[in-house]
Amino acid sequence: MLTFTITPHDHCRRLESLLRTLMPQATAGYTRKLIRSGAAKLNGAAGVPDIFLSAGDCVTLKESAATIALLSECRPALDILYEDERIAVVNKPPGLPMHRTAEQEPNLVELGMVYMAQRNTPCKLYPVNRIDRGTSGVVILAKSSSSAGMYGRQVKEIGLDKLYLALAAGEPDESGMIAIPLDGKDSETRYRVLVRGKRCALLAVTPLSGRMHQIRRHLESIGVPVMGDKRYGGGKLEDYDGFALHSFRTIIVGPEAGAQAVCAPLPAGLLELCARCTGVTEEGIVAAITAGLPENGKPL
Secondary structure, eight states: OEEEEOOGGGTTOBHHHHHHHHOTTSOHHHHHHHHHTTSEEETTEEOOTTOBOOTTOEEEEOOOHHHHHHOOSSOOSSOEEEEOSSEEEEEEOTTOOSSOOTTOOOOHHHHHHHHHHHTTOOOOOEESSOOOTTOEEEEEEESSHHHHHHHHHHHHHHOOEEEEEEEEESOOOSEEEEOOOBTTBOOOEEEEEEEEETTEEEEEEEESSOOTTHHHHHHHHTTOOBTTOGGGTOOOOTTOSSOSEEEEEEEEEETTTEEEEEEOOOOHHHHHHHHHHHOOOHHHHHHHHHHTOOGGGOOO
16 A cells, blocks of 8 residues: 655645645546545545545555556646636645736746646636735636636626635734725625734634735734735745735535535645744644634635
8 A cells, every 4th residue: 555644735635636646647537536446545444535634644545557657756737626627726826926927927827728738638727716926825727718707707796705824913813804995895804813923823814805905905904914915014025935825715616516615735835934933833733724714614
């Protein structure tokens, strides 16, 4: 048996996503077959593709010539959290723009299309939702214009149930709601402290409306800006390529699968930053995140 111990850097990743990470060239059908046949197990028991992993879990794979041939020492260029025939949900790194910029630098959409072609599943990708360059985390990429339209209408009509993690400077209350209008429109953001450090705190944040830079602007308005967010009072981080805001969990609603949650593990640099600033171990950080998750997709 091949054994893999889950580290904090894969905490809350789906089991199927882990197998696709370990075997980037494997098809979705192959990884799901491994799970459903019992060739891939979680903590010695049968699992399901969408079960979330926790730091310290043990995933085992039955050795076979096909599985060993597919294993890769390198993680794929595109971190796919969930994929079906319509969409790919990916974990965007901090500092990477969504689209082509004037500087002609790498961007998520083009990197994604290059990766899909290299994997022999070429397609044009269309962002369903967007996050700022400095923000990391969940982004939905549609594989066709019709899928982009379908999911785009869903976002416009009912929104995406999203949960962010933010490392904020200052000393916020244990929880609260910020209801300050932005751009002349009603805007609401709820937050809860998960881990408190010296003059900083890791927050779970739920935006209840969708204004531009809403979380960043609202946290600045109560005196606890996102660390590294120079535009909104968070200063500069010398050792992190972005600011400390991560789109952690999104509820997607597919036409067949229905509503399901997708979580994006924290970037290694952000996890290390949270541990260093709060004085809590990485294992303690991810445990606090899990304990602070709202149930059944409900806002904080």
